[in-house]
Amino acid sequence: MRIGELAARTGVSVRALRYYEEQELLVAERSHSGQRRYPESAVGHVRLIQRLYAAGLSSRTIVDLMPYAVDGRATPELLDRLATERDRVEGRIADLVGTRDRLDSVITGATSNLRTGRSCGAGAS
Numbered sequence: 001m002r003i004g005e006l007a008a009r010t011g012v013s014v015r016a017l018r019y020y021e022e023q024e025l026l027v028a029e030r031s032h033s034g035q036r037r038y039p040e041s042a043v044g045h046v047r048l049i050q051r052l053y054a055a056g057l058s059s060r061t062i063v064d065l066m067p068y069a070v071d072g073r074a075t076p077e078l079l080d081r082l083a084t085e086r087d088r089v090e091g092r093i094a095d096l097v098g099t100r101d102r103l104d105s106v107i108t109g110a111t112s113n114l115r116t117g118r119s120c121g122a123g124a125s
Helices: 003-010 014-022 042-054 059-068 076-116
Strands: none
Touching: 003 014, 003 042, 014 042, 042 059, 059 076
């Protein structure tokens, strides 16, 4: 199928499909006249790419994952890599929660300073 048909069937813009190709997420064959041609399996492939982007994964991460989705089917390796990615995200969340908690402490100190005139840093270790 041509790029316009793939775009229509997946709801993804032609520009995005070209970007996927640049990022090596999607491979197109070229006709003798140079037009992109995609196999039927490209529809599922693009939908998987969209889901991975929606999950917050980067192009580089998706490129690394795609060889483990064979013919649109998950493999044990894909599941392992997705679980590793989830663990990485979970670590980032824990770091952000710690940052938020420290910021809350600073806000509490600043609020106390406004009421008492005592230094914001007083009592900090």
